[in-house]
Each structure stands twice: as C-alpha cells, then as structure tokens.
Amino acid sequence: MDGRVPPPSARAASSPTVSEVISSLHRGDTAKAVALACAALERGEIHSLLLNLRASRLEQEGNDRAALSDLRRAHELDPADPSVSNALGLILAKHDRHLEAMRAYDAALAVAPRFAPAHFNKGIAAEAIGYLDAARQCYEAAIAADSGVAEPFVQLAGLAVRRGDMEEAVRKAGEVLARRPDHPAALRVFIAANIEQGRFQEAEALIEALLRRDDLPDDERYLAMGLLGELRERQLRFPDAYAAFVDGNSAYYRANRPKFGSNGTALSAIGWLTHYYREKPRVPPRAPEQHRSGAAGHVFLLGFPRSGTTLLEQALASHPAVITMEEKEALSASVRAFMADPQGHAKLFALSDAALEEHRMAYWRSVAEYGCAVEGKVFVDKLPFHTLKLPLIAMLFPSAKILFALRDPRDVVLGCLRARFRVNAYMIELLRPMDAAAFYSAYMNLADLYRKALPFSMYEVRHENLVSDFDTVCRHVCAFIGIDWSESMRAFASRQQVRAVATPSGKQLARGLSPEGIGRWQKYADQLAPLLPVLAPWVDRFGYDR
Numbered sequence: 444m445d446g447r448v449p450p451p452s453a454r455a456a457s458s459p460t461v462s463e464v465i466s467s468l469h470r471g472d473t474a475k476a477v478a479l480a481c482a483a484l485e486r487g488e489i490h491s492l493l494l495n496l497r498a499s500r501l502e503q504e505g506n507d508r509a510a511l512s513d514l515r516r517a518h519e520l521d522p523a524d525p526s527v528s529n530a531l532g533l534i535l536a537k538h539d540r541h542l543e544a545m546r547a548y549d550a551a552l553a554v555a556p557r558f559a560p561a562h563f564n565k566g567i568a569a570e571a572i573g574y575l576d577a578a579r580q581c582y583e584a585a586i587a588a589d590s591g592v593a594e595p596f597v598q599l600a601g602l603a604v605r606r607g608d609m610e611e612a613v614r615k616a617g618e619v620l621a622r623r624p625d626h627p628a629a630l631r632v633f634i635a636a637n638i639e640q641g642r643f644q645e646a647e648a649l650i651e652a653l654l655r656r657d658d659l660p661d662d663e664r665y666l667a668m669g670l671l672g673e674l675r676e677r678q679l680r681f682p683d684a685y686a687a688f689v690d691g692n693s694a695y696y697r698a699n700r701p702k703f704g705s706n707g708t709a710l711s712a713i714g715w716l717t718h719y720y721r722e723k724p725r726v727p728p729r730a731p732e733q734h735r736s737g738a739a740g741h742v743f744l745l746g747f748p749r750s751g752t753t754l755l756e757q758a759l760a761s762h763p764a765v766i767t768m769e770e771k772e773a774l775s776a777s778v779r780a781f782m783a784d785p786q787g788h789a790k791l792f793a794l795s796d797a798a799l800e801e802h803r804m805a806y807w808r809s810v811a812e813y814g815c816a817v818e819g820k821v822f823v824d825k826l827p828f829h830t831l832k833l834p835l836i837a838m839l840f841p842s843a844k845i846l847f848a849l850r851d852p853r854d855v856v857l858g859c860l861r862a863r864f865r866v867n868a869y870m871i872e873l874l875r876p877m878d879a880a881a882f883y884s885a886y887m888n889l890a891d892l893y894r895k896a897l898p899f900s901m902y903e904v905r906h907e908n909l910v911s912d913f914d915t916v917c918r919h920v921c922a923f924i925g926i927d928w929s930e931s932m933r934a935f936a937s938r939q940q941v942r943a944v945a946t947p948s949g950k951q952l953a954r955g956l957s958p959e960g961i962g963r964w965q966k967y968a969d970q971l972a973p974l975l976p977v978l979a980p981w982v983d984r985f986g987y988d989r
Contacts (some may be wrong), residue, residue: 452934461490471595485951491521495530502534508546509533518550525551529561529568534567539772539867541568542812543680563595566854571865572813573769575602593622593629600632609636616640627653634670638677646674660676663754665695669863683779684972688860690875709869715785720892728898730802731842736807739764740821741840745830746848747886748859748873751906755848756825756910757935764926766815767823773809777802777835791838803839821926828869830890837897844924845899847890850906851987852978853971880974905985907961 460483465474480496494517501510514531532547548565551558566581579602582595596618603612612632619629630653637646653659653667668691675684705711733743744759745768746752753769760767772778780802782792791928794802808825810817827848829836836843856879864870872882877919896902902923909916918928982989 447629458490459490460488461492464492471850477645477829485936489516489520491524491527492562493877496518498530498534501608507534507538510517516549516624522550523554523771525555525558525561528554528846529558529564532561532564533742534562536568539571541572542809544568559585559589559592559595561597562588564966568597570598572771573929574814575605578602578741588980590789591622592627593619595620597626597628600629604632605633609639612636616820622680626654627667631663631670633667633668635755638670638674640787640824641677643674643678646670650674654793661695661698665691666863666981667691668694669861672861682970685860685967688689689876694729695866696871696874700873703868703871707868708871708874709831710830710882710885711826713882713889716788716831717885717892717989719785719788719888720879720896723896725836725890725895726897729838729841733842734842735804736810736822737818739819740925741843742821742823742846743829743836743840744825744846744848745833746827746850747830748864748870749855749862749882750826750848750850752825752848752903753826753907754909754935755846755904755920756823757922758913758932759823761923761928761932761935762821763931764821764929765823766817766820767825768810768815770826771813772826773813773824774807774829774832774835775809776805779834781835784833787977788834791834794838799839806839821924823924829887833899835895837899843899844922845901846920847901848906849903849985851881851962851964852887852981853975853987854962856883856965856978857971857975858960876971876974880977884944884977884981900918910961913956950968 460479464474464479464483466474467473467479470550477496477500480493481500481827482614483490483676484497490736494513495870498510498513498517501513509919511531511534514527515536517524517527518531528547528551532544532551535541535547538922545565545568548561548568552565556563562585566578569575570578579599582598582602585592596615599611602621603609603615612708615638616629616632619626623629630649634646634649634653637649639645650667650671654664654671657918659667667686672684672687672691675687742759744756756767756769759765781787789863807817810822815822823846830847833845836845856876859873859879860876862873864873866874872877902920904916904920913933914928921928979989
C-alpha cells in the first residue's frame with residue numbers, strides 16, 4: 444500500500460514532457476515514465492512529478508540522500524500533491540524519522556482526506572514510535588477510505604496480538620484472508636492463537652506450510668521461526684526451541700547485516716566510547732539546571748533490553764504524579780552533534796551554559812512533539828539504549844535521576860534471542876548468540892566506565908526483586924525519584940494500562956506479575972553453555988547464583 448504516484452489523471456500537464464510521462468503512467472509503463480522524468484531533469488526541466496519519479500529510482504539505487512533532496516524540492520514546488528508528501532513521508536520513515544514522516548502524511552491528508560495510503564503509512568510511523576492507539580485509528584481510516592486492501596487489517600491484527608487480545612486478532616486476520624487467502628502475516632496470527640490455546644498440532648501444520656513457501660520474505664520467515672520456537676518451548680522441547688530461535692535469527696542477520704556497513708552498528712560506537720572513557724578523568728558535577736519544561740522532576744529509565752524496564756515503566760505510569768514516555772528518541776539532535784565520533788564527543792564537555800541550554804530545550808521540544816504534557820509531573824523517559832547516551836544526560840540534565848534496570852544476564856540474553864525486534868543498529872547485535880553475549884558485556888562495561896567518569900545519581904532496580912516484592916521495591920523507587928508510594932501502581936496490569944505498550948513485553952504485562960521468565964535460562968543451559976564464560980563476570984558482579 445505504497446501510494447507514491449497518484450492516478451495520472453490527477454496530474455496537470457505543464458509541458459510536452461510531463462504529458463508524455465502522464466501517458467506512460469496511464470499505460471502502466473512506469474519504467475518509461477521514470478526514464479523520461481530523469482532525462483527531462485537532466486535537461487533542466489523541473490516539475491514535481493518528474494522529481495517524484497526520479498526519487499523513486501534514486502531510492503532503488505540506494506541513494507536515499509539524493510532521493511530525499513528531490514522529494515523536498517518536489518514538495519516545495521507542489522505542496523498540494525499528496526503523492527509527493529506521501530513519498531517524502533516514506534523515505535523519512537525509512538530512516539527512523541517517524542515524527543517528520545507523520546507530518547508529511549498529514550500534509551497529504553490535508554489535501555486528500557481519503558488518500559488511503561497516507562492513512563496507512565501514518566499508522567506504520569505511529570506504531571514505530573509507540574503510538575499504538577493512534578496507529579489503530581490510522582489503519583481504521585485507511586479501511587474506511589479503501590476497504591478492499593488487506594494491509595490495514597494485517598496491522599490491526601498485529602496490534603491485537605501485541606496487547607494479548609487474541610480474539611480480536613483472529614477476527615482481523617480473518618478479514619485479511621478474505622482478501623488475500625495466503626497472506627503470511629494473517630496466517631501467523633492463527634498460529635499464535637493456536638499456540639496460545641494449546642492447539643499445537645494445528646499450529647505446527649500452519650508453520651510447516653508457511654516455511655515451505657519459496658516466496659516468504661525474510662522478515663516473515665524470521666517471525667515464523669520465532670513462532671516455531673514458541674511452539675517448541677510450549678511442548679517442553681527446549682533444544683528444538685533454541686534451534687528455531689537461533690536459526691531464524693541467523694538467517695535474518697545474514698539478510699540485514701550488509702545494510703549497516705563496517706561501522707554502522709552500535710557495537711562500533713561502544714568501541715570508541717570505551718576507549719575514550721578508559722582514560723577520561725572524572726567530570727566535575729555541574730550546577731542543577733532549571734526545569735524550564737515545567738516538570739516537577741526528571742527521570743531516565745535505562746538498562747539493557749529484556750531487563751524489566753517495561754514492567755517498571757508501566758508501574759510508574761500508574762502513579763498519578765508521573766508521566767512516562769516509552770521508547771521514543773528525544774535526544775536525536777544532541778546525539779548527532781556529540782555521539783557520532785570521538786572528535787564531536789569531546790566538544791560536549793566544553794559547551795557553554797548557553798549551548799547546553801539550547802540542546803536542553805531541543806530535547807524538551809521533542810518531548811512535547813511526542814505529546815507528553817510534563818507540566819507539574821515527574822517525567823520518566825524510558826529507553827534502555829539511552830544508557831549509551833549517559834554522557835549527554837549527565838551534561839544536559841545534571842539534576843535528573845537515573846533508574847537502571849538489572850536482571851540475570853543469562854535471562855537477558857536468552858530473552859533477546861527469543862524476542863522479535865525491529866532490526867536497527869542496536870538490535871542487529873542481538874540476533875546471534877555470541878554477538879548478543881559480547882554486546883551485553885561491552886555495553887555493561889561501558890556503563891561501568893561511565894559511572895566512574897560522570898556525575899549522575901543512579902538507583903539499580905533488580906527485575907527479580909520487583910516481581911517477588913513489588914510493593915517494597917516500588918516504595919524505594921518512589922523515594923529515590925521524590926514521590927510518595929501510591930497503591931495505584933499495582934494496577935499496571937490492567938488492559939487499559941498496557942494497551943499501548945510498544946515493546947515485546949505488552950502481552951506478558953497484561954497477565955500481571957509473574958515469575959515465569961525468571962531463571963528460564965536454566966531450561967536452555969546446554970545450549971547457552973558457549974555464552975556463559977562471556978556472561979560469567981556479570982553474573983558474579985550482580986550477585987546471581989552460578
């Protein structure tokens with residue numbers, strides 16, 4: 444459901460070339476239309492349609508920067524062209540600039556309110572940054588505009604799975620199969636429902652049929668292998684479960700790793716940061732900043748994925764004095780300025796008060812754009828990978844409190860191998876077992892170096908303790924961040940609370956507190972054996988039983 448180029452009849456021909464391009468599009472000859480557009484632009488002719496078509500070729504060739512430039516120019520020339528706005532949103536979303544993408548889709552919808560692709564694509568962007576309720580509304584609007592396509596129903600089914608509502612998920616998947624009987628994402632919903640309800644034979648038959656397909660995309664095979672792993676786990680066939688998780692991950696790694704180049708993953712950044720902070724003298728504390736945002740307090744919730752950050756964030760979100768922001772990047776401008784390389788990073792510690800305030804306000808503007816009304820509330824910014832950005836946090840927000848989630852490293856790494864993340868520069872490191880263990884170790888080592896060099900106030904929260912003694916741990920957390928304990932924190936498991944959780948933990952949270960995942964690694968002890976020497980120092984360091 445792309446919608447990059449609208450029906451040719453919607454175009455106003457302003458030259459013989461544009462007329463010929465429109466005729467080619469009418470005949471369905473997109474390749475000729477693109478060739479004509481590129482040739483015309485080379486001759487110096489300018490038109491939004493020509494720029495849009497050339498951008499599609501540039502993107503196919505991997506030149507996204509030039510494609511984005513063409514689309515921005517096309518949008519300037521014709522801001523009322525919904526296909527240009529939509530295409531601009533697509534390329535912005537491709538590079539995780541989802542808020543900007545949503546604004547581009549809004550521009551398309553302002554001109555063409557029933558342009559179904561823009562509704563759908565806006566839903567994808569909203570889902571990517573955790574606006575799950577907004578995403579649902581966008582998919583429903585896409586269906587209202589064009590009920591014949593399957594993709595919005597696919598996404599609605601996926602949202603229902605994420606919040607644990609399998610009955611709704613199956614209904615929506617049925618709508619998909621009524622339109623496309625072989626749609627893999629809809630079949631996955633039926634597989635998940637069968638596993639959930641203990642119908643293992645039916646689930647296995649569907650998985651086998653899905654995996655036999657030659658046309659199955661890489662991401663669908665990855666997700667199907669994850670379901671096979673879940674099925675084997677429910678059948679207590681743990682070696683087979685591990686093999687399914689790892690085989691699916693490894694294939695997905697091979698398909699995606701080339702996209703990140705030789706230095707494009709988070710591990711390369713950890714490498715130079717580790718070298719930098721090994722020799723870094725301790726940074727003196729800074730004077731507390733003024734809360735120009737109006738927030739009553741500021742907390743960063745950090746850790747490593749699958750360490751219990753979502754449970755803690757949802758408990759805090761249930762407190763009347765707290766507002767939380769779940770896994771949305773508000774530090775992007777400062778990251779680009781100071782976390783890209785050692786030379787830029789060194790400038791962070793020489794910034795004037797005025798420059799620091801400028802970056803501070805950019806952060807709070809981003810928070811506001813995400814819809815967080817922080818006035819008078821303790822604001823909790825939860826993003827595990829903000830751990831790597833602790834230098835920024837220490838310099839920009841010296842009065843902020845840091846909550847750091849800890850969990851048995853063996854359960855953490857196993858949890859990452861079992862999860863099905865959106866692949867990015869961080870998650871690519873979590874697909875293969877030894878990579879995941881090495882990444883965890885390097886990550887925690889850098890966090891240790893930060894503690895020695897940077898001034899910040901940190902409180903560790905162990906997931907196992909939070910599960911076993913929820914009230915006591917939450918009381919201590921509340922005291923640390925400066926609020927009173929509230930019994931409302933126990934209500935985190937209500938479906939109303941967790942309906943919009945954007946991480947893989949949403950379905951588990953709906954079941955309430957459970958020790959189910961604690962010590963799960965022991966069921967996979969033989970399979971994890973090669974990783975244990977890498978994790979052992981952290982197991983010992985955090986006081987877990989070997």
